[in-house]
Amino acid sequence: MLLERAYRIPSKSFFLFGPRGVGKSTWIKQRGGFDLAIDLLRHSVFLELQRDPSLLEAKTANLKAGATIFIDEIQKLPELLDEVHRLMEDRKLEFILTGSSARKLKRAGANLLGGRAHTYKMFPLTVKELGDLFSVDDLLVHGSLPVVLRDPSLGDETLASYVGTYLREEIKEEALVRRVEEFSRFLTIAGQLNATVLNFENVARDTGKSGKTIQGWYEILQETLLGRYVEPWRPGFKVRESGHPKFYWFDAGVARVASGLAPRDVDNTWKGFAFEGLVFNELQAYLELSRKGFSISYYGTPGAGEIDFVVETRPKTINRPPEFVTIEVKYSRVWKREFEGPSRSLRSIRPESHKRMLGVYMGDEALGFDGFEVYPVRQFVEQLHHGMIF
Numbered sequence: 599m600l601l602e603r604a605y606r607i608p609s610k611s612f613f614l615f616g617p618r619g620v621g622k623s624t625w626i627k628q629r630g631g632f633d634l635a636i637d638l639l640r641h642s643v644f645l646e647l648q649r650d651p652s653l654l655e656a657k658t659a660n661l662k663a664g665a666t667i668f669i670d671e672i673q674k675l676p677e678l679l680d681e682v683h684r685l686m687e688d689r690k691l692e693f694i695l696t697g698s699s700a701r702k703l704k705r706a707g708a709n710l711l712g713g714r715a716h717t718y719k720m721f722p723l724t725v726k727e728l729g730d731l732f733s734v735d736d737l738l739v740h741g742s743l744p745v746v747l748r749d750p751s752l753g754d755e756t757l758a759s760y761v762g763t764y765l766r767e768e769i770k771e772e773a774l775v776r777r778v779e780e781f782s783r784f785l786t787i788a789g790q791l792n793a794t795v796l797n798f799e800n801v802a803r804d805t806g807k808s809g810k811t812i813q814g815w816y817e818i819l820q821e822t823l824l825g826r827y828v829e830p831w832r833p834g835f836k837v838r839e840s841g842h843p844k845f846y847w848f849d850a851g852v853a854r855v856a857s858g859l860a861p862r863d864v865d866n867t868w869k870g871f872a873f874e875g876l877v878f879n880e881l882q883a884y885l886e887l888s889r890k891g892f893s894i895s896y897y898g899t900p901g902a903g904e905i906d907f908v909v910e911t912r913p914k915t916i917n918r919p920p921e922f923v924t925i926e927v928k929y930s931r932v933w934k935r936e937f938e939g940p941s942r943s944l945r946s947i948r949p950e951s952h953k954r955m956l957g958v959y960m961g962d963e964a965l966g967f968d969g970f971e972v973y974p975v976r977q978f979v980e981q982l983h984h985g986m987i988f
């Protein structure tokens with residue numbers, strides 16, 4: 599199965615970060631446009647350049663100014679970036695640099711080329727990219743990693759291998775935690791808490807570790823690109839606003855297998871959180887592709903409920919209030935008017951700032967209720983990627 603990704607290769611040097619298995623290397627190779635490829639996953643190549651990073655110059659000696667070098671998995675050898683920087687400056691070479699973990703680069707204080715290379719992110723396949731090849735319900739169970747969708751019959755074996763490889767290569771070999779088995783148990787709980795509001799102390803009680811340790815382990819998940827925090831939006835409209843972050847795994851299938859759930863054990867509660875994650879993936883991918891730079895948060899207050907996503911389309915300044923769009927995501931075939939409550943409550947406080955109230959659901963019909971717009975998920979995704987939502 600070969601699917602066209604929505605990304606476009608920039609004309610100048612760039613970093614491309616994304617979790618393992620989202621198709622970064624495959625996409626770069628399919629698009630071509632480079633003169634030399636260096637794969638740091640090849641052990642002999644890695645050892646050679648680890649011993650002497652300056653050998654990169656020898657490998658590029660026959661290339662002329664303007665030539666492009668593709669280096670795969672740059673996080674495995676952060677010190678190579680000093681040589682990349684020098685070759686960009688002295689010989690005017692261009693580089694495509696892919697990576698599946700920002701943590702090692704961050705820990706090593708890596709030279710990120712002083713802004714000479716833009717940074718891009720790649721996500722799992724979106725509903726927009728997949729079209730009608732897979733049902734949304736399938737994606738909530740199996741996720742949308744290309745390596746999984748190529749052979750769905752082996753999906754769980756592939757996902758189990760994915761989680762095992764992560765523990766072995768990202769956690770154990772990089773010595774990110776003292777005891778991998780404890781981190782493995784934490785992964786099970788973190789998978790079960792996908793798309794929920796986190797309280798590190800509560801998770802700590804379930805694992806027998808400290809809240810500080812749990813927070814550090816979630817930071818590892820984020821820095822190794824297995825997921826991302828969504829912070830609470832705190833505009834100060836109400837006295838008591840939620841203060842804990844949510845954590846969304848990057849892929850529903852990986853989260854499910856990490857949590858220990860078999861496909862037959864998936865219920866509507868799990869699918870509800872996974873559906874939120876699917877919409878979050880679409881929002882992230884759209885904002886990355888459009889380069890709009892809007893922030894995504896959630897909003898909640900005691901007694902008023904929770905708004906799944908708040909997209910701030912104009913930040914607050916000294917002279918003007920923020921502008922924002924709210925999105926309620928419901929895994930339901932029928933839209934219930936009660937779903938609108940939290941968004942309507944927020945609009946009553948700041949009607950001039952609250953530009954749109956949106957709902958996304960599993961039904962088939964687009965609906966409208968006194969300024970509240972409701973879309974089937976596929977229609978929402980289509981409008982989103984055409985720039986019609988914000």
